[in-house]
Amino acid sequence: MPKKMNEWFLPSRTHNGGTCVETKFTDDSVFVRNNLRPGAGTAEFTYEEWAIFVAGVKDGDYDL
Template sequence: MTKQPTSWRKSSRSGQNTACVEVGRIDDGTAVRDSKNRTAGHLTTDHAQWSAFITAIKDGRFEH
C-alpha cells in the first residue's frame, strides 16, 4: 500500500490564490497537502472518505 502520492494537482479554480490545497493519488485513496508548505506532510483518506467529503462540498455543507 503506497502512502506517497504519485502526483499532485491544484484546482484550476484556485487561479493565482496561494491559499489552497493540492490533491494527490495514492493506491488506496487520496492525499491532501497545503500548497504553501509542501514539506509539512500530507493527510490521506480512503476512497469512501474522499467521496463523502466531495459530496458534502457539492451539497454546500461547508457554506457559511
C-alpha cells in the same frame, strides 16, 4: 477516477497563486496538503472518505 494519479496537482480553478490545497490520488488513498507549506503535513483519506467529503462540499455542508 481522477485525471492524474501519483502526482500532486492544484484544483483547476486556482488562479491567484495563493494558498490552496494540492491533491494526489494513489491506488489506495487520496492525499491533501497545503501547496505553500507541503512539509507542514499531509492528510490521507480512503476513497470512500473522499467521496463522502466531496458529496458534502457539493451539498453545501461546508459553506460559511
